[in-house]
Amino acid sequence: MTESTFYLGRLFDPKTAKLTATDINYDSADLTTHAVVTGMTGSGKTGLCIALLEEAALNGVPAIIIDPKGDLTNLLLHFPELLPKDFEPWIDPEVVRRANMTIEKASQEAAEAWRDGLKEWGMTQERVLDLKNSVNFAVYTPGSDSGIPVSVLSSLDAPSLDWEENREALRERISSTVTALLGLVGMNDLDPIRSREHILLSNIFEEHWSQGNGIDLTELILQTQNPPFDKLGAFPVDTFFPPKDRMELAMVLNNILASPAFEAWREGQSLDIQSLLFTGDGMPRHSIFYLAHLSDGERMFFTTLLLSAVETWMRTQKGSTALRALLYMDEIYGYLPPTANPPSKQPLLRMLKQARAFGLGILLATQNPVDLDYKALSNTGTWFIGKLQTERDKNRLLDGLESLAGGISRAQMDKLISSLGKRVFVMNNVHAKAPLLFQTRWVMNFLAGPMTRSQIRDLNELVGAGEVATPQPKPMPVSAPKAEFTPLTVDHVQPVAVPTAVPVKSKVQTPPRSMASTSSSSNGSATKPNLPAGIREYYLPQNYSLPEAFNAAGKTQAYGAAIQGVVYRPVLLASAQIRILDRKYGVDVEVTKTTLVESLDRRGIVRWDDFPYAGPSLDKLESMPAPSTKYGSIEPPLNDSKLMTALQKDFTDWVFRNSSVSARANTALKVFAGPDVSQADFMKACADTAREARDAEIAKKTTAIERKIKTLEDKLGREERELREDETDLQNRNIESGANLLELGASALGITRKKSITTQFTKHRLAQNAKAEVQESQEMISKLTQDLNDLVREREQVLREISDRWGRVVSDSTDVTINPKKTDVYVNIFGVAWKPYYVIQAGGETMELAAFGGE
Numbered sequence: 001m002t003e004s005t006f007y008l009g010r011l012f013d014p015k016t017a018k019l020t021a022t023d024i025n026y027d028s029a030d031l032t033t034h035a036v037v038t039g040m041t042g043s044g045k046t047g048l049c050i051a052l053l054e055e056a057a058l059n060g061v062p063a064i065i066i067d068p069k070g071d072l073t074n075l076l077l078h079f080p081e082l083l084p085k086d087f088e089p090w091i092d093p094e095v096v097r098r099a100n101m102t103i104e105k106a107s108q109e110a111a112e113a114w115r116d117g118l119k120e121w122g123m124t125q126e127r128v129l130d131l132k133n134s135v136n137f138a139v140y141t142p143g144s145d146s147g148i149p150v151s152v153l154s155s156l157d158a159p160s161l162d163w164e165e166n167r168e169a170l171r172e173r174i175s176s177t178v179t180a181l182l183g184l185v186g187m188n189d190l191d192p193i194r195s196r197e198h199i200l201l202s203n204i205f206e207e208h209w210s211q212g213n214g215i216d217l218t219e220l221i222l223q224t225q226n227p228p229f230d231k232l233g234a235f236p237v238d239t240f241f242p243p244k245d246r247m248e249l250a251m252v253l254n255n256i257l258a259s260p261a262f263e264a265w266r267e268g269q270s271l272d273i274q275s276l277l278f279t280g281d282g283m284p285r286h287s288i289f290y291l292a293h294l295s296d297g298e299r300m301f302f303t304t305l306l307l308s309a310v311e312t313w314m315r316t317q318k319g320s321t322a323l324r325a326l327l328y329m330d331e332i333y334g335y336l337p338p339t340a341n342p343p344s345k346q347p348l349l350r351m352l353k354q355a356r357a358f359g360l361g362i363l364l365a366t367q368n369p370v371d372l373d374y375k376a377l378s379n380t381g382t383w384f385i386g387k388l389q390t391e392r393d394k395n396r397l398l399d400g401l402e403s404l405a406g407g408i409s410r411a412q413m414d415k416l417i418s419s420l421g422k423r424v425f426v427m428n429n430v431h432a433k434a435p436l437l438f439q440t441r442w443v444m445n446f447l448a449g450p451m452t453r454s455q456i457r458d459l460n461e462l463v464g465a466g467e468v469a470t471p472q473p474k475p476m477p478v479s480a481p482k483a484e485f486t487p488l489t490v491d492h493v494q495p496v497a498v499p500t501a502v503p504v505k506s507k508v509q510t511p512p513r514s515m516a517s518t519s520s521s522s523n524g525s526a527t528k529p530n531l532p533a534g535i536r537e538y539y540l541p542q543n544y545s546l547p548e549a550f551n552a553a554g555k556t557q558a559y560g561a562a563i564q565g566v567v568y569r570p571v572l573l574a575s576a577q578i579r580i581l582d583r584k585y586g587v588d589v590e591v592t593k594t595t596l597v598e599s600l601d602r603r604g605i606v607r608w609d610d611f612p613y614a615g616p617s618l619d620k621l622e623s624m625p626a627p628s629t630k631y632g633s634i635e636p637p638l639n640d641s642k643l644m645t646a647l648q649k650d651f652t653d654w655v656f657r658n659s660s661v662s663a664r665a666n667t668a669l670k671v672f673a674g675p676d677v678s679q680a681d682f683m684k685a686c687a688d689t690a691r692e693a694r695d696a697e698i699a700k701k702t703t704a705i706e707r708k709i710k711t712l713e714d715k716l717g718r719e720e721r722e723l724r725e726d727e728t729d730l731q732n733r734n735i736e737s738g739a740n741l742l743e744l745g746a747s748a749l750g751i752t753r754k755k756s757i758t759t760q761f762t763k764h765r766l767a768q769n770a771k772a773e774v775q776e777s778q779e780m781i782s783k784l785t786q787d788l789n790d791l792v793r794e795r796e797q798v799l800r801e802i803s804d805r806w807g808r809v810v811s812d813s814t815d816v817t818i819n820p821k822k823t824d825v826y827v828n829i830f831g832v833a834w835k836p837y838y839v840i841q842a843g844g845e846t847m848e849l850a851a852f853g854g855e
């Protein structure tokens with residue numbers, strides 16, 4: 001690309017009203033002081049603007065092109081070979097029908113017209129080929145997938161500018177963004193100084209952008225309800241902007257997000273101006289933003305965001321005197337009015353003042369010169385003025401031009417404007433000595449007229465602007481109307497729920513959440529959703545390490561798996577302490593019932609038995625969240641006070657019905673034991689009690705027998721002593737009797753002196769008496785022994801009977817159910833518990849694993 005000037009046409013002689021042979025070449029650097037093109041419909045204004053953009057492309061100048069009507073999509077219709085078949089798909093069939101000719105004939109005539117026109121104006125087919133190859137063309141369709149869709153949510157990301165060094169510029173962009181967003185919901189003409197809506201949203205943006213963090217629309221809605229700061233100015237937030245009013249604003253903003261038609265605004269090319277101006281390998285681009293399908297409010301919203309993004313990009317560039325890039329708006333009407341202050345006006349004003357220093361040229365076009373802020377355009381270096389529709393238009397333009405810096409002779413300009421015909425323009429360039437008239441050249445692109453959305457896809461395919469995915473239609477009833485996305489006002493607020501994430505049912509082992517294809521909103525919000533008054537909240541601790549989290553989920557930890565962050569998901573946590581007291585049965589225990597419910601019916605129905613809790617002690621609950629965490633959003637019933645109150649009552653009833661304990665009772669022994677006493681200990685207590693009772697009964701019932709036994713034992717002892725004495729006496733008597741017989745024998749033989757026979761009989765009688773006494777004693781002992789044995793057997797019989805009976809009593813125990821009183825059920829924990837999940841990047845996949853669970 002060796003060209004440095006723009007070939008716009010040829011000089012037109014106003015005196016002879018004829019075209020001259022002098023080419024008009026416009027220095028591209030002059031566009032850094034910006035240009036305005038004005039002219040009525042049919043004046044050739046669009047042709048001149050397309051010629052300017054063609055020349056910019058041939059000069060390798062990238063451009064952002066805002067196309068409200070669809071005319072500028074013709075920039076993609078360049079056919080170097082000038083073949084009729086190239087023109088044929090773009091011929092308007094209705095025009096052909098009215099002209100009473102065939103498509104083939106119309107295509108042939110169009111090809112011949114362009115061949116002749118290019119030749120007449122000194123342009124070759126090679127120049128058209130150079131145009132085709134000079135830049136990368138693409139058509140973007142915000143709010144639609146007909147062309148390349150655009151994600152407007154990317155405009156809420158923090159710009160890559162240092163906050164401290166660019167505080168003023170970034171605050172200006174915040175103001176424009178907030179103004180555009182509020183304008184989209186029908187809040188127009190808000191004063192950024194007086195509007196509390198504007199002030200609140202601007203402060204939320206500043207809170208994030210000043211820290212280098214972006215904020216998506218979901219996050220903005222949530223923080224509208226729960227701002228990340230306590231004060232606005234000197235007043236608390238709730239005083240400056242009460243919660244009820246903030247909720248109303250959040251609901252209005254949420255209607256944007258909830259609208260099915262807005263889905264197309266959330267996906268697609270981000271508003272990254274660098275990538276819109278240059279391809280990845282540095283080739284310049286002409287990015288055309290087709291807005292014909294949008295409503296006025298949507299156009300203003302998107303245009304403001306785009307202008308703000310361009311302004312921010314501009315401030316990241318180094319200074320330049322050459323034309324670095326071009327911003328073109330095909331119709332400025334309504335975007336830069338003289339009195340009103342629409343959202344688009346401020347970024348335009350700032351760029352008109354400052355863009356020159358960065359090499360950014362601004363080209364504006366309008367067919368309505370009455371509604372222009374000429375004061376704002378006072379620094380514009382070039383004016384291209386075509387034929388105007390009315391004297392009023394001409395006078396208003398002359399008034400405006402007369403007030404511009406440097407001044408323009410009104411009489412001279414009036415004369416020139418009055419002589420204008422089709423495709424003839426006055427060019428007033430501050431870099432030239434005087435205004436001049438010229439006729440615009442033939443454009444290289446085929447002017448097929450405004451394109452419809454259905455043709456945009458074909459246009460992008462024609463220039464190879466990337467594959468635009470064909471949307472898959474969703475089933476809908478035959479009678480269902482097509483969704484339209486129109487600006488929403490406060491009067492149109494409907495009770496649409498704030499967007500939420502879907503909770504996951506948990507047991508102690510929670511399966512991982514895979515998010516490989518989900519949007520960023522599924523990763524949670526940095527803003528904790530508000531809970532209605534009366535609903536308590538808790539934070540479960542992160543008691544799992546990363547390996548433990550994988551193990552609990554039943555997964556093998558992948559190599560290189562790393563924790564990217566922590567997101568809290570809301571669950572229902574309920575715990576109650578129950579005191580069960582029954583003094584009769586010796587029961588005095590405290591029971592704890594806990595459930596952790598991760599999957600809740602929106603109607604507030606829970607089967608508590610299905611959610612047993614097996615985690616760590618709840619005395620480890622945390623009062624504050626972990627730093628730098630995000631939050632999942634809350635769905636009913638967790639954010640519904642009435643449903644939560646009903647759930648707590650239901651939980652209390654369930655606890656009351658399911659908190660009985662079993663006591664063991666031995667009524668005969670009067671031994672009782674609660675659930676804290678083991679079976680073995682209870683039986684031991686029964687045995688000990690029975691032993692004592694048995695011993696007491698034995699002592700009572702064997703006392704008389706024992707006395708009798710003692711008496712018999714005493715008698716037996718005396719009889720045994722008497723027997724021994726009688727036996728000794730009998731032995732002595734027998735010796736004496738024997739000795740006496742010997743003496744009698746000796747006497748009879750005359751050996752000794754004779755003894756008396758009477759003595760002999762006396763001794764014999766005494767011996768017999770002694771023998772009788774021994775026999776008597778033996779009989780008495782035998783009788784006493786028999787009686788004693790009988791008593792002993794009687795005592796043993798009594799002991800067996802008593803022991804057997806008390807042994808049976810020990811085993812005679814029963815289980816008794818002890819129920820609590822309703823007043824002894826105390827629900828100490830009930831509310832929303834934030835359960836932590838690790839957001840883990842592993843092998844190109846993002847997943848969530850529970851960071852809390854059973855010990």
